[in-house]
Amino acid sequence: VVDGVHYRSDCAAxxxxxxLCDELLLPSYSTAKALFAGRVFDHFAKRDPGFPDTxxxxxxxxxxxxxxxxQGVTLRHLANMSTGLYDSEAFEADEGAQRMVDGFFIPTxxxxxxxxxxxxxxxxxxxxxxxxxxxxxxxxxxVAMNRYLQTRRGKExxxxxxxxxxxxxxxxxxSDATTHSLRSTDDDAQPYAGFGLTFTPDDAARLGLxxxxxxxxxxxxxxxxxxxxxxxxxxxxAVDAAAVVGCPEPVWIPFLSGFGGITIAMLPHGALFxxxxxxxxxxxxxxxxxxxxFQPWCEEPPQ
Numbered sequence: 001v002v003d004g005v006h007y008r009s010d011c012a013a014x015x016x017x018x019x020l021c022d023e024l025l026l027p028s029y030s031t032a033k034a035l036f037a038g039r040v041f042d043h044f045a046k047r048d049p050g051f052p053d054t055x056x057x058x059x060x061x062x063x064x065x066x067x068x069x070x071q072g073v074t075l076r077h078l079a080n081m082s083t084g085l086y087d088s089e090a091f092e093a094d095e096g097a098q099r100m101v102d103g104f105f106i107p108t109x110x111x112x113x114x115x116x117x118x119x120x121x122x123x124x125x126x127x128x129x130x131x132x133x134x135x136x137x138x139x140x141x142x143v144a145m146n147r148y149l150q151t152r153r154g155k156e157x158x159x160x161x162x163x164x165x166x167x168x169x170x171x172x173x174x175s176d177a178t179t180h181s182l183r184s185t186d187d188d189a190q191p192y193a194g195f196g197l198t199f200t201p202d203d204a205a206r207l208g209l210x211x212x213x214x215x216x217x218x219x220x221x222x223x224x225x226x227x228x229x230x231x232x233x234x235x236x237x238a239v240d241a242a243a244v245v246g247c248p249e250p251v252w253i254p255f256l257s258g259f260g261g262i263t264i265a266m267l268p269h270g271a272l273f274x275x276x277x278x279x280x281x282x283x284x285x286x287x288x289x290x291x292x293x294f295q296p297w298c299e300e301p302p303q
Contacts, residue, residue, distance in 0.1 A: 142193025
């Protein structure tokens with residue numbers, strides 16, 4: 001999207017071009033960490049300044065363990081994946097481990113996923129000091145936010161239906177595809193929050209532009225928690241593109257990332273670049289940087 005115009009390629013599929021590209025349903029995967037969990041988190045934080053620093057144990061007492069590993073961990077730490085609980089600091093080592101697949105992704109009940117998220121990892125460092133990516137952290141955040149809402153609006157309240165759709169995304173004219181969220185298969189029907197949404201290409205563009213417009217703290221990206229040379233806050237990654245375009249100063253590009261090759265990147269000058277693929281490639285930055293030739297990304301001319 002450049003200057004308000006949505007430019008989209010054909011939708012390539014294994015058997016050729018998908019004929020109804022405007023209606024192609026796209027999976028969110030982990031872009032939902034920003035577009036669902038992150039939006040609801042910020043929505044609550046604006047209305048209750050103390051909300052981000054609420055103890056996890058207050059809303060998820062299942063994490064009260066004999067060794068006290070969750071003491072001092074807040075909802076903010078869950079949102080930033082900086083709980084201090086992990087096995088390995090290596091990128092995606094915990095997330096890609098078989099025990100995560102067997103213990104978290106395969107079970108479909110809320111209780112089973114809470115149990116894994118609470119018990120899987122030991123306390124390694126103080127909360128807030130190291131970022132380690134765990135989808136199970138976002139699950140706990142979703143559970144905590146749903147319970148927080150229910151204490152205020154009753155046990156039938158739901159963060160997806162009542163907050164995300166009705167209070168946050170209602171003005172965006174999104175497709176009906178976005179009204180559905182995957183949920184746990186037990187009576188809790190817990191919305192996934194960190195994955196499990198569906199978009200059309202137009203939805204992806206609208207949501208990316210909305211996120212860029214509603215998140216002024218993108219200007220403070222250098223202060224976000226470090227994550228292997230990038231930054232990560234509340235479901236949003238950021239990468240310094242200065243070396244790619246030859247700028248003398250940092251050019252931080254916030255972006256959303258999803259399993260398999262999904263990126264929604266918020267570029268300078270209000271532009272947006274998105275790509276959905278399943279080839280497990282994430283080489284979007286050099287492609288998006290072609291816009292630098294038309295809308296320079298440098299604050300100062302390259303030397």
